[in-house]
Amino acid sequence: MADIAARVGISRAAVSLVLRGVGGTSEATKQRVLEAAAELGYRPDSLAAGLRRSRSRTLGVLFALRRPFEVEFVEHLYPLAGHLGYDLLLGPFTAGRRQDEAVDELLRYRCAGLIVVGPDLHARDLEPLAEEVAVVEVGRGVTRGLVDVIRNDDAVGTRQAVDHLVSLGHRDIAYVDGGENPGAQERRSGYRAAMQDHGLAEATRVVPGGYTEDEGARAAHGLLANQPPTAVIAANDLCAIGIIDIALRAGLQVPGQLSVVGYDDSRFGRIPGIDLTSVRQDIPRMAKQALKAVVDRLDRPTHKPKDLVVRPKLVVRSTTSHPSR
Amino acid sequence: MADIAARVGISRAAVSLVLRGVGGTSEATKQRVLEAAAELGYRPDSLAAGLRRSRSRTLGVLFALRRPFEVEFVEHLYPLAGHLGYDLLLGPFTAGRRQDEAVDELLRYRCAGLIVVGPDLHARDLEPLAEEVAVVEVGRGVTRGLVDVIRNDDAVGTRQAVDHLVSLGHRDIAYVDGGENPGAQERRSGYRAAMQDHGLAEATRVVPGGYTEDEGARAAHGLLANQPPTAVIAANDLCAIGIIDIALRAGLQVPGQLSVVGYDDSRFGRIPGIDLTSVRQDIPRMAKQALKAVVDRLDRPTHKPKDLVVRPKLVVRSTTSHPSR
DNA sequence: TTGTATGCGTTATCAT
DNA sequence: ATGATAACGCATACAA
Numbered sequence A, B: 001m002a003d004i005a006a007r008v009g010i011s012r013a014a015v016s017l018v019l020r021g022v023g024g025t026s027e028a029t030k031q032r033v034l035e036a037a038a039e040l041g042y043r044p045d046s047l048a049a050g051l052r053r054s055r056s057r058t059l060g061v062l063f064a065l066r067r068p069f070e071v072e073f074v075e076h077l078y079p080l081a082g083h084l085g086y087d088l089l090l091g092p093f094t095a096g097r098r099q100d101e102a103v104d105e106l107l108r109y110r111c112a113g114l115i116v117v118g119p120d121l122h123a124r125d126l127e128p129l130a131e132e133v134a135v136v137e138v139g140r141g142v143t144r145g146l147v148d149v150i151r152n153d154d155a156v157g158t159r160q161a162v163d164h165l166v167s168l169g170h171r172d173i174a175y176v177d178g179g180e181n182p183g184a185q186e187r188r189s190g191y192r193a194a195m196q197d198h199g200l201a202e203a204t205r206v207v208p209g210g211y212t213e214d215e216g217a218r219a220a221h222g223l224l225a226n227q228p229p230t231a232v233i234a235a236n237d238l239c240a241i242g243i244i245d246i247a248l249r250a251g252l253q254v255p256g257q258l259s260v261v262g263y264d265d266s267r268f269g270r271i272p273g274i275d276l277t278s279v280r281q282d283i284p285r286m287a288k289q290a291l292k293a294v295v296d297r298l299d300r301p302t303h304k305p306k307d308l309v310v311r312p313k314l315v316v317r318s319t320t321s322h323p324s325r
Numbered sequence C: 001t002t003g004t005a006t007g008c009g010t011t012a013t014c015a016t
Numbered sequence D: 001a002t003g004a005t006a007a008c009g010c011a012t013a014c015a016a
Helices: A002-008 A012-020 A027-040 A046-052 A068-084 A099-108 A123-129 A154-168 A184-197 A213-225 A237-249 A283-299 B002-008 B012-020 B027-040 B046-052 B068-084 B099-108 B123-129 B154-168 B184-197 B213-225 B237-249 B283-299
Strands: A058-064 A087-093 A113-116 A134-138 A148-152 A173-176 A205-207 A231-234 A259-263 A277-280 A307-310 A313-315 B058-064 B087-093 B113-116 B134-138 B148-152 B173-176 B205-207 B231-234 B259-263 B277-280 B307-310 B313-315
Touching: A002 A012, A002 A027, A012 A027, A046 B046, A058 A068, A058 A099, A068 A087, A068 A283, A087 A099, A087 B068, A087 B087, A099 A123, A113 A283, A123 A134, A134 A283, A148 A154, A148 A283, A154 A173, A154 A184, A154 A231, A154 A259, A154 A277, A154 A313, A173 A184, A173 A213, A173 A237, A184 A205, A205 A213, A213 A231, A213 A237, A231 A237, A237 A259, A283 A307, B002 B012, B002 B027, B012 B027, B058 B068, B058 B099, B068 B087, B068 B283, B087 B099, B099 B123, B113 B283, B123 B134, B134 B283, B148 B154, B148 B283, B154 B173, B154 B184, B154 B231, B154 B259, B154 B277, B154 B313, B173 B184, B173 B213, B173 B237, B184 B205, B205 B213, B213 B237, B231 B237, B237 B259, B283 B307
Parallel strands: A058 A087, A058 A113, A113 A134, A134 A148, A148 A307, A173 A205, A173 A231, A231 A259, A259 A277, B058 B087, B058 B113, B113 B134, B134 B148, B148 B307, B173 B205, B173 B231, B231 B259, B259 B277
Antiparallel strands: A277 A313, B277 B313
């Protein structure tokens, strides 16, 4: 930047004004600065800029690199953040990287806010963070401290799945659970409540599973071994895919002999050969709201935390049909 | 940091020495500094640190968030980079984010080096970058300028697939192509050459496809419509999964009536119900070498670029068997 | 072993 | 409308 100033013959401050696009400069110098910048191949230094205004224009994103929903969420975040003038700093947690390490790194880079997409972190870990930075949690609804929450109404989602299957004539509807994963608890209780409301409390069956294909496949083995249900709702899409694979291998027709519903409507469910009936979370809307929540909190740090619940929507495809019996 | 210095009653420089773990301080002050740091909840400021030593300890990673191979590669990068004392700055490109935007952002954060995992970028775009930062390219082998290259021997991979199928008795082996994707060209020519070497030039059949399940599924439709082959090699795992789905839906048994080989040995191929025979790229090794290459180049910026080729390995699972006829 | 002084590239404050 | 100057938090060279 000093180079540009020297070349044009003005102060560095003036150059800064032009480059930031704030007013206060004459049109003539503005043009000359822009020209010089292009010629010199100038590239702004986000480090220095962030250092100066202690409140950096960077948002940290915590998520699991392996969960399709979270990845899709992040994808939607990018254009929105860019539009608001924020950079995104990704803090993925994976097998080789603990979550607190990820948080630590983001904080070292002085993120202004934190978007926690995969809240495996317990509320008690998140709460103290909220005093340093703006924190918004996506998925799990533990409103405590100053943490904003954007979440999908998981219970309604599985209820929609049950309603759909019941309307097709199913009664023997099993549920493959998601264990401790984000949202899994609510999905399970939504299933339970819906079954009860339909007078199917007796037919309620919850099988331990998970959010991965592996766990879905394992659950399917047990489920199909004796007295297989006519329909199964999976904790998420990957789990559903694992179930379908096992079912097909076992010679069961899907949906002829077994209807399957997933959750998330992720890209894997949309594979033509799978074409999974699934509960869709409104990711674009949630991403937008999450961003809005962080930015709002940056403006008013002590504002009352919001808890926004977004309604999911069942997308019927070709893994569900009338039961054969 | 100033707070710690004030509290302990020494200079900020001394605190810096302790915190960085370089010698030059007495054990007594060291303890007192560490204590004070913990009490005050001190967190180093990577921005400021990076600004000071212009050569930041940050490596940028360019990759496609949707390609399993690249994501797995990134996962392996984390523990290795951490061990070398580098932070990773992720520059994913997705639907809502062009590649040059991603590059630009990484450069604005003054990354010391760039690891380009998904080299969709053309060599002519990469080359000028290499004069500013250390660049290592993973996947595509276009050694030009000062760009180091770590790549898998794609041609050998598809050759291994062909060899395997031929040894099982297959002769009618088709190939579903990966188009313009990284490595696709080499995989295709490896297939072609291997077929020729086995005297199967006549049976060579390349069908346009891609790196996604969708493209695999579309290719399968055309492929299975008339005169289906007894075996098919897919450009990558996702593509293979798309093919398998269509084949199963069409009533074909896999591998009974159609053997399928994928590429990458990604987690989707390892789904129990899929259990895909696939060509494995040695990701841990490649990740290690890529990191080594960047670090080496940071030490000797003008050193002759290296071009390291890693040998892949066929992993035989249950989607390949003897042909039925 | 410890402290002092200076600079990294930018932005914000104040004065012109 | 524009410019000089200080400050952001840390690392480094050098002096003590």
